[in-house]
Amino acid sequence: xxxYAKLWxxxxxxxxxxxxxxxxxxxxxxxxxxxxxxxxxxKELALGLKGMLGFEPQISISxxxxxxxxxxxxxxxxxxxxxxxxxxxxKTIVDQETYAVSIKNGNINIASDSSTGILHGVFEILxxxxxxxxxxxxxxxxxxxxxxxxxxxxxxxxxxDGSIERGxxxxxxxxxxDEIIINERTVDYARLxxxxxxxxxxxxxxxxxxxxxxxxxDRYFEKLAELGEIFAGYGIGLYLSLNxxxxxxxxxxxxxxxxxEGVKAWWREKMAEVFKKIPTxxxxxxxxxxxxxxxxxxxxxxxxxGANMLADIAKDYGAIIIWRxxxxxxxxxxxxKKTDRARAGxxxxxxxxxxxxxxxxxxxxxxxxxxxxxxPISPLFxxxxxxxxxxxxxxxxxxxxxxxxxxxxIPMFKEILGFKTYCSNAKQDTAGTGxxxxxxTVADIISGKTFNSRYSGIAAVTNTGNDLNxxxxxxxxxxxxxxxxxxFNTELESDEIADEFIRMTISNDNDVVDTIKEILLPSRAxxxxxTCPLGIGWMVKPATHYGCSVDGYEYDRWGTYHRADHLxxxxxxxxxxxxxxxxxxxxxxxxxxxxENCPDELVLFxxxxxxxxxxxxGKTVIQHIYDAHxxxxxxxxxxxxxxxxLKGKVDDEIFENVSERFxxxxxxxxEWCDQVNTxxxxxxxxxxxxxxKIW
Ligand code: GCV
Numbered sequence: 001x002x003x004y005a006k007l008w009x010x011x012x013x014x015x016x017x018x019x020x021x022x023x024x025x026x027x028x029x030x031x032x033x034x035x036x037x038x039x040x041x042x043k044e045l046a047l048g049l050k051g052m053l054g055f056e057p058q059i060s061i062s063x064x065x066x067x068x069x070x071x072x073x074x075x076x077x078x079x080x081x082x083x084x085x086x087x088x089x090x091k092t093i094v095d096q097e098t099y100a101v102s103i104k105n106g107n108i109n110i111a112s113d114s115s116t117g118i119l120h121g122v123f124e125i126l127x128x129x130x131x132x133x134x135x136x137x138x139x140x141x142x143x144x145x146x147x148x149x150x151x152x153x154x155x156x157x158x159x160x161d162g163s164i165e166r167g168x169x170x171x172x173x174x175x176x177x178d179e180i181i182i183n184e185r186t187v188d189y190a191r192l193x194x195x196x197x198x199x200x201x202x203x204x205x206x207x208x209x210x211x212x213x214x215x216x217x218d219r220y221f222e223k224l225a226e227l228g229e230i231f232a233g234y235g236i237g238l239y240l241s242l243n244x245x246x247x248x249x250x251x252x253x254x255x256x257x258x259x260x261e262g263v264k265a266w267w268r269e270k271m272a273e274v275f276k277k278i279p280t281x282x283x284x285x286x287x288x289x290x291x292x293x294x295x296x297x298x299x300x301x302x303x304x305x306g307a308n309m310l311a312d313i314a315k316d317y318g319a320i321i322i323w324r325x326x327x328x329x330x331x332x333x334x335x336x337k338k339t340d341r342a343r344a345g346x347x348x349x350x351x352x353x354x355x356x357x358x359x360x361x362x363x364x365x366x367x368x369x370x371x372x373x374x375x376p377i378s379p380l381f382x383x384x385x386x387x388x389x390x391x392x393x394x395x396x397x398x399x400x401x402x403x404x405x406x407x408x409x410i411p412m413f414k415e416i417l418g419f420k421t422y423c424s425n426a427k428q429d430t431a432g433t434g435x436x437x438x439x440x441t442v443a444d445i446i447s448g449k450t451f452n453s454r455y456s457g458i459a460a461v462t463n464t465g466n467d468l469n470x471x472x473x474x475x476x477x478x479x480x481x482x483x484x485x486x487x488f489n490t491e492l493e494s495d496e497i498a499d500e501f502i503r504m505t506i507s508n509d510n511d512v513v514d515t516i517k518e519i520l521l522p523s524r525a526x527x528x529x530x531t532c533p534l535g536i537g538w539m540v541k542p543a544t545h546y547g548c549s550v551d552g553y554e555y556d557r558w559g560t561y562h563r564a565d566h567l568x569x570x571x572x573x574x575x576x577x578x579x580x581x582x583x584x585x586x587x588x589x590x591x592x593x594x595x596e597n598c599p600d601e602l603v604l605f606x607x608x609x610x611x612x613x614x615x616x617x618g619k620t621v622i623q624h625i626y627d628a629h630x631x632x633x634x635x636x637x638x639x640x641x642x643x644x645x646l647k648g649k650v651d652d653e654i655f656e657n658v659s660e661r662f663x664x665x666x667x668x669x670x671e672w673c674d675q676v677n678t679x680x681x682x683x684x685x686x687x688x689x690x691x692x693k694i695w
Pocket of ligand 1: 157165166205206207287291326370
């Protein structure tokens with residue numbers, strides 16, 4: 001195996017804290033198990049401090065270690081605990097993973113009620129040292145860290161043949177040729193993601209086909225058990241994507257009807273076998289009735305019927321079913337203006353709010369469409385009030401530059417998390433003024449606090465592969481790092497996260513850090529400018545989703561239209577159109593329903609408008625299109641120029657990698673700018689008021 005990057009676990013020598021006596025004697029205190037996780041915590045602390053400061057700490061344990069599994073809150077403690085058939089709750093997970101760091105009697109003290117909490121505490125200290133913070137000052141007063149979300153998950157879309165659906169960083173490091181790969185890199189992956197706060201991983205594509213359907217058979221049990229142990233040793237739960245039609249595909253039955261007794265009996269037997277053979281397994285992720293995947297609709301049953309059937313059986317093993325809400329009709333006629341893909345999630349899942357059992361979590365994409373650079377927040381957030389919910393975002397940059405273009409996504413995730421759903425409002429507020437129960441943002445809902453949910457959390461479709469730098473573009477590592485950090489603490493700012501990533505992965509030189517932050521922080525806004533204007537989305541090349549094709553999806557079956565003609569563009573999703581805007585609680589519904597109130601950045605998502613419509617910015621729609629595209633390209637050029645100033649100041653390999661990506665980004669940005677501007681210039685016949693060159 002060639003030498004792959006250690007990223008933020010490289011632990012190079014650091015200047016500060018070399019004289020810090022407190023770091024030489026570290027105390028782990030609390031009621032935790034002395035297990036593999038604790039062993040790994042000790043190893044990591046020794047490795048990190050030795051690398052960065054040149055000494056290994058003396059580690060001692062104080063308090064009553066080795067508590068029982070039950071007290072540790074089901075299966076978050078020692079691997080032995082994973083065999084218990086206890087269904088835990090999000091609150092228990094969060095309580096257990098909470099940790100505090102302080103300086104007591106001149107020593108660093110990490111306190112937690114689980115070994116996982118201690119491990120997180122170790123990574124917190126290593127991060128402080130890695131960022132050259134003054135540790136003595138940093139923890140002079142005790143700091144407590146409580147995870148914002150119970151489940152902080154990465155979803156791999158890795159296929160067993162080694163390919164990765166929407167993967168832009170090489171091939172899978174989990175599979176090749178239908179076999180599971182386990183090696184040193186697997187362990188380093190677990191370390192990398194645990195170090196930023198991830199505690200759950202789904203290791204196979206949600207489109208479960210071919211060999212992957214056999215993951216729940218003898219063929220893969222041994223390797224999966226081994227993988228599960230590796231992850232469990234870092235406090236990470238293992239999950240598998242499941243083929244909903246397993247009864248047919250591997251069971252030889254002719255039905256997958258969730259209410260059929262034979263189907264249930266098959267699953268009972270299967271799950272007993274699976275959980276026995278893979279004791280660390282914590283549950284399943286299911287994509288049903290979506291993009292050709294089978295599901296309960298085939299049998300006239302609801303999504304709740306399907307999810308509950310599996311969940312009731314999995315419950316005996318303390319396991320959960322994460323059920324995706326990406327269910328829509330992908331066979332639309334472009335002339336059909338009533339069917340609206342954006343409506344589908346709410347239409348399919350809201351009516352059964354309250355019917356999903358307590359170990360089902362609905363996993364909801366951030367927007368109602370599909371990970372575009374700009375979408376409104378799914379109205380299921382704030383619509384569902386009696387259902388466990390999880391937010392799904394995508395750090396694999398499928399529609400956001402494919403790890404060629406720099407696109408730091410944390411600012412976008414912050415917007416999503418901060419969106420006010422007015423869920424306490426429940427549409428009964430006829431005055432339309434809106435109320436706020438203080439817990440109505442997406443962040444509040446997925447933390448579990450708003451509805452006191454049994455389970456909740458956040459997942460990202462991951463951006464890793466077997467490229468030596470893991471994420472294709474070194475700077476895309478900021479999204480992997482940042483997602484974990486934000487999932488653990490949704491209060492962190494994008495700037496802080498970028499700062500930590502750069503200092504730990506690239507350089508601690510303040511000028512370098514500032515320059516890279518100046519590249520990362522505006523990169524999402526810039527990508528948005530040179531691609532799809534005003535929330536319209538989808539003007540990408542079909543199938544690959546990279547590069548511009550204004551009409552690529554316009555006459556296709558996917559329900560993804562811009563509806564441009566010579567007079568205007570945009571999709572009417574108001575009460576006079578598809579009615580999607582009304583799926584929101586007030587005052588959001590009224591805001592989106594009116595072009596006057598709708599925020600500019602989403603106005604074409606909700607409205608079909610003439611090119612001459614004047615935006616809040618004072619520009620017309622058409623002038624906005626021209627300006628945004630010219631500016632977006634120019635700003636991308638400036639980002640690339642900034643990067644060039646780092647030659648000789650950062651590692652050559654990192655420099656060359658990002659430099660090469662920037663060349664491709666500029667080509668892409670220019671193509672978008674030219675094609676979008678030319679298209680709308682020709683179709684509208686309206687001149688650019690600044691008289692710039694449009695082809
Ligand atoms: C895994 C989009 C992607 C598909 C993906 C799907 C999903 O449609 O293009 O590749 O399939 O989302 O989220 O299930």
